[in-house]
Amino acid sequence: MNQTATPSAAGNxxxxxxxxxxxxxxxxxxxxSGDYAVVGTTLQIVGEQLAEAVDVRAGEQVLDVAAGxxxxxxxxxxxxxxxxxxxxxxxLLERGSARAAAEGLKAKFLPADAENLPFDDGRFDVVLSTxxxxxxxxxxxxxxxxxxxVRPGGRIGLANWTPTGFIGRLFKxxxxxxxxxxxxxxxxxWGNEEHVRGxxxxxxxxxxxxxxxxxxxxxxxxxxxxxRDYYGPTHKAFAALPEAGRAALERDxxxxxxxxxxxxxxxxxxxxxxxxxxxxxK
Numbered sequence: 205m206n207q208t209a210t211p212s213a214a215g216n217x218x219x220x221x222x223x224x225x226x227x228x229x230x231x232x233x234x235x236x237s238g239d240y241a242v243v244g245t246t247l248q249i250v251g252e253q254l255a256e257a258v259d260v261r262a263g264e265q266v267l268d269v270a271a272g273x274x275x276x277x278x279x280x281x282x283x284x285x286x287x288x289x290x291x292x293x294x295x296l297l298e299r300g301s302a303r304a305a306a307e308g309l310k311a312k313f314l315p316a317d318a319e320n321l322p323f324d325d326g327r328f329d330v331v332l333s334t335x336x337x338x339x340x341x342x343x344x345x346x347x348x349x350x351x352x353x354v355r356p357g358g359r360i361g362l363a364n365w366t367p368t369g370f371i372g373r374l375f376k377x378x379x380x381x382x383x384x385x386x387x388x389x390x391x392x393x394w395g396n397e398e399h400v401r402g403x404x405x406x407x408x409x410x411x412x413x414x415x416x417x418x419x420x421x422x423x424x425x426x427x428x429x430x431x432r433d434y435y436g437p438t439h440k441a442f443a444a445l446p447e448a449g450r451a452a453l454e455r456d457x458x459x460x461x462x463x464x465x466x467x468x469x470x471x472x473x474x475x476x477x478x479x480x481x482x483x484x485x486k
Contacts, residue, residue, distance in 0.1 A: 222387040227341050228317075230385075232292055235339075238439035241273040241299040242430065250334050250363050250417055250478070251275030252282075257413075258361035258482050260285050264329040267353060269346075270318045270336025274300025274311070276361075280332065281309040288328075290316035291336070319345045326355040334363040335478070338394035341385075347403040351485055360483035366395035366414070369477030370464055375437075377460060381453045382441045395479040409484045414477055421472040424461035428454055 254276055260266060262284035268277040273296050277289035281304060289311050291297050297313040304311050316322055318333075318340045331350045340346045350360050365371035372392040393399045397412045404410055421427040431438040432454075442450050467473035 222341070222385060224341055227385050227388060228292075228319075231339065231341070234436040234440045236293045236295055237436050237443075238434040240293075240296060240434065240436055242434040244273040244275060244296075244299075245303075246419075247334065247417065248275050248278070250415075251277075251279035251332075253415065254332060254334055254361045254363050254480060255279035255283060257480055258330055258332070258359040260330055260332075265327065266330045266332060267321075267323070267328045268336075269316075269321070269331060269333040269350060270340065271300060272296050272334075272336055274303055274313075276332040276334045277311050278303060278307065278309060280330070281311045282307075285330070287311040288323075289313045290318075290321070292317050319349060321349045321353050323353045325352055326358075327353050329355060329358050331358070331360045332362075335365060337362065338364040338391045341388050343389060343393065343399075344403050347405075351404065351408060351483075354485050356485055358485050360408075360481075360485070362394070362400075362479075362481040362483070363415075364394035364400075364479050364481065365392055366477045366479055367392040369395070370419070370460075370474050371476050371478075373460060374457065377453070377456045378437060378441045381449060381456070382444050395477075397479065400479070400481055404483055407486050409486060411482045411484075413480045415480050416475045416477055419472070419474045419476055423472050424458050424465065427461055427472055427474075428457055431457075 260280050260283045264285045266280040266285040266287045268289045271277050271289040271291045274289055277287050277300055280287045289300055292315060294315055301313045318337045319342050331354050337346050354360055375392055401410050432442045442453060445453060461474060464474045465472050
C-alpha cells in the first residue's frame with residue numbers, strides 16, 4: 205500500500221526521490237497476487253453509479269483506467285458506449301473480458317499504465333476509474349494523463365476511498381504493521397476534495413460528492429478471510445509478517461470491523477465512504 209511519506213523524506217529537500225519504477229513493479233505484483241476479482245465484483249454498484257454521475261451516453265468513446273476486473277467497463281458497455289478497458293495487471297483484464305463475454309457486452313481490453321496512457325490527445329469522451337487510479341504513486345502525472353486523453357468538454361469520473369472512511373482506516377492499520385514505501389503519498393489522498401482539485405488544476409471543473417458503499421459479509425472473520433486470501437494489499441501484508449505479526453494484524457482488523465459494523469452480531473455490514481468525482485475538461 206502507498207501511505208504518507210515519512211517525515212524525513214517529506215521534509216528533507218535532499219532526500220532521494222522515490223524509485224517509482226521499483227515501486228510500481230511491487231504494486232503490480234501486489235495487485236496480481238490473491239484474486240482481486242473476488243472482491244472487485246462486489247463493488248459493481250459503484251461502477252453503475254459512476255456511469256450515471258458522468259452521464260455516459262450510447263456511442264461515446266469511454267476509457268476505463270486501472271479497470272481491475274471491469275466494473276466501470278461493464279457499466280459503460282451496458283449503456284452502449286464504445287469502451288476500452290485498461291490495467292497493468294493482465295490477469296485482471298482477462299477476468300474483465302470474461303465477465304463482458306458472459307453478459308454479451310462489447311469492450312476492448314488493453315494493458316496500460318495509468319501514468320503513461322498509450323492514446324492520442326483528446327481520444328475519449330469519458331474517462332472512468334473506480335478505486336483504481338488512486339493507487340498509482342504519481343498523482344499529478346495520472347491526473348495530467350487523464351486530462352490529456354479526454355477531449356475538451358469531456359468528463360472524467362472517479363470513485364476513490366476517503367482517508368477517514370473504512371478503507372482509509374484499513375490502509376492505516378495495514379501501514380502500522382507493514383511499512384509503506386518511503387516518500388510515496390497515500391492513495392487515500394485521492395479521496396480528499398482539496399487534493400483532487402489541486403492535482404487537476406485550473407484546466408478542469410471538479411464536482412465532488414461523498415457516497416457510501418456497504419461491505420456485506422457473513423461476519424468480521426469472514427471479511428478477514430476473504431481479504432487475506434484475495435485482496436492484493438491485505439494478502440501481501442499478511443504474507444510479509446511472521447506468525448505473531450499476522451495474529452496482531454488480524455486482531456486490529458477485526459477490532460476495526462467490530463467498531464464499524466452496523467448489522468449487529470449476526471452479520472457484517474460496514475459502511476465505507478468514498479468520494480465520487482466528476483471532472484470536466486475545460
